[in-house]
Amino acid sequence: MTYKFTKFYCDDSYECPTYWHEIIEKNGYNRLLELGIWEGHSMYNFVSLGIRDVTCIDIWMNDYTKENFQHNKALMLEEFDDLTIDDRSEMSWTAMTDMLAKNEPLFDLVYVDASHFAHNALLDGCLAFRLLRVGGCIIFDDYHLIRKNLGAPDLTPKEGVDAFEHVHKRFMEPAIVNDYQRAWYKTMQEEKIG
């Protein structure tokens, strides 16, 4: 059997596997939260780079992507020893508030790639940051995505990611920031009350 990927997100032409590799290897990351899975192509890249404990969330807007993901998930579990994949079919923010309410273990790495509207990217970023341990890394995909014919800047992640970065800058330092992806190390615990 072969993997069913109809889109190759973040392949070598984007160079992200190269800097993801540096981030994961340098820090020995193992536990990933991925928001927005599609068919699991980026997950496959993360697992190929050494990640073995994956929690992922998607509402799978297209049925065929869910079927392809389930197919690809089964193959990944065969191909990689000691891999666990906990896939949750749910809105990103309800799944994350549930994890926070249950005090689930924090993540080493969070990949934010679900809804690409600015307000959702902001909400996902804020909740995901609470689920990230100090020393972990949060990566936003498609920072400067241009969606032709949609017209307004808040229809892409950029304004949401900018707002996230603005209010979290005390707690982070850059790993890789470019026009395509923004990766930040969490350096400090954010205040929860006060």
Ligand SMILES: C[S@@+](CC[C@H](N)C(=O)[O-])C[C@H]1O[C@@H](n2cnc3c(N)ncnc32)[C@H](O)[C@@H]1O
């Ligand atoms: C760009 S694709 C993800 C690609 C994937 N991360 C990769 O690189 O292979 C975006 C996915 O986010 C999902 N999605 C969109 N809005 C969502 C939301 N609010 N909660 C959960 N999933 C969402 C869509 O169903 C779609 O599968």
